[in-house]
Amino acid sequence: MRLPPTFYPALHDRVRIALDRAGLDALLLDDPLDVAYLTGFAHFPNERPVAAWVPRDGEVLLLVPDLEREYALDQRAAARLVVYPEFPGERGPFTVLADAVAGAVRRVGHAPSTSTGRVAALAAAFPGVEPVTSDLVGRLRLRKTPEEITLHTEAARIADAMLAEGARLVAAATGPDDLPTETELAGHVTRFGTAMMYAEHDDVVVVPMLTGGLVYGGANSAQPHRLPTADRLRRGEPFMLSLGCAVGGRFVESERTFLLGEPTAEQRRYYQVVREAQETGTEALRPGVRCVDANRTCLDVIRRAGLARFLRHRQGHGIGLGFHEPPWVADGDETVLEPGMVLSSEPGLYVPGHAGYRISDTVLVTAAGPRRLTGYPRDLDDIVIGA
Structure with a gap:
């Protein structure tokens, strides 16, 4: 009933190859199905952002609110958890994510379905980053x-x-x-x-x-x-x-x-x-x-x-x-x-x-x-x- 543990590292490698070809430093995806595809974490979406961060180099991160932390661990999510306390919070979720990201990033892809509000929050949390609409993972899912x-x-x-x-x-x-x-x-x-x-x-x-x-x-x-x-x-x-x-x-x-x-x-x-x-x-x-x-x-x-x-x-x-x-x-x-x-x-x-x-x-x-x-x-x- 679950994909084998080897599925996700192989998938992450394919995403990284596609990132390199697209000239992107990382991918931030907040669509619930994309998150499940990349990490195995299936959740009920609401106003609290849940997002997967896949860098061209480095480990995959899964941004979750604290109330989802145990659930993500129970599902054996294939990513390192980055936990924020609550939404909207004194510091926004994407700012918490930015603190956990290692290395400099210049161009970050996001899915066409990501709302304009979340794209703006991404840009604010990562000053100088260029958000780029990308259907990279959508094409892999085909x-x-x-x-x-x-x-x-x-x-x-x-x-x-x-x-x-x-x-x-x-x-x-x-x-x-x-x-x-x-x-x-x-x-x-x-x-x-x-x-x-x-x-x-x-x-x-x-x-x-x-x-x-x-x-x-x-x-x-x-x-x-x-x-x-x-x-x-x-x-x-x-x-x-x-x-x-x-x-x-x-x-x-x-x-x-x-x-x-x-x-x-x-x-x-x-x-x-x-x-x-x-x-x-x-x-x-x-x-x-x-x-x-x-x-x-x-x-x-x-x-x-x-x-x-x-x-x-x-x-x-x-x-x-x-x-x-x-x-x-x-x-x-x-x-x-x-x-x-x-x-x-x-x-x-x-x-x-x-x-x-x-x-x-x-x-x-x-x-x-x-x-x-x-x-x-x-x-x-x-x-x-x-x-």
Whole structure:
């Protein structure tokens, strides 16, 4: 459930090489996912800054408030802790960090997501330093190491089991009043996934969303990111389980649309078109293919079927320490796919007043082509319940 201790020194060496190439003396990152990536310290972000400092020469530092100190030690953070007493404090957190930094620094990189206020605090704490916006670590995060892929693969197994458990619960209902509500079903699969994780693993890495996802039925599922409601599932209608989990802080998503009862001709058509688009789009996730081209290949299946009016989003996105992160398998992203990238492949149709139809798998790009990490069945017969 955790990356091996050798992961972080090797990562820090790669960051230092990139710093040298970029002409930067150090990198200061305060995005919680970047901090977790660089040090293994996962935390709940708030107004108190937590930041990783990676110099071109010297040791990696982790700036934390005193109330997070023991937690960082418990997580075996791969950095020397620099602790400040409280925020805002008589001396700002970045001033405390500056006191701990050895050697002179002139150019310090920060992520594009760092707020202007924190960039200003950085400049004030390090007089004469030039803050430079850099996506250096973001680019490193695009390609997963074998150790990370092991965690993604285990997360995929658990996410698939959550889907199967959700389908089992619905299939076990004997009458209309026995069918779960969206919130009941969401709570059930979330508890199931978490219990499975703790039952089968020691030293679980806890992140803000360990297991969970979205559940919606009927017309509600035509709104792609709608939160679960108290509405009860109904026979004759589709319902969607959009689930995922994180193992060692590495996410996957596994999503299926289920048909509750014998499918109508309309339901069959919508599902089969999405099924073909997802198959075609997944096959396009190969090294050397641009994200924009994979997206077009996928969504053209839906357009050729005459259903373009029901498209609401791209084919997919990158997955890593977050559910949604670059690259974007979408129009406008010309990123060239490379081995080690982990992506969602999730085309969907959303018919207002009727339902949504989406199939999503987490896919690893390999030298030999795409490899699905999630594998819950996708054929029509596999997703019909109670026909």
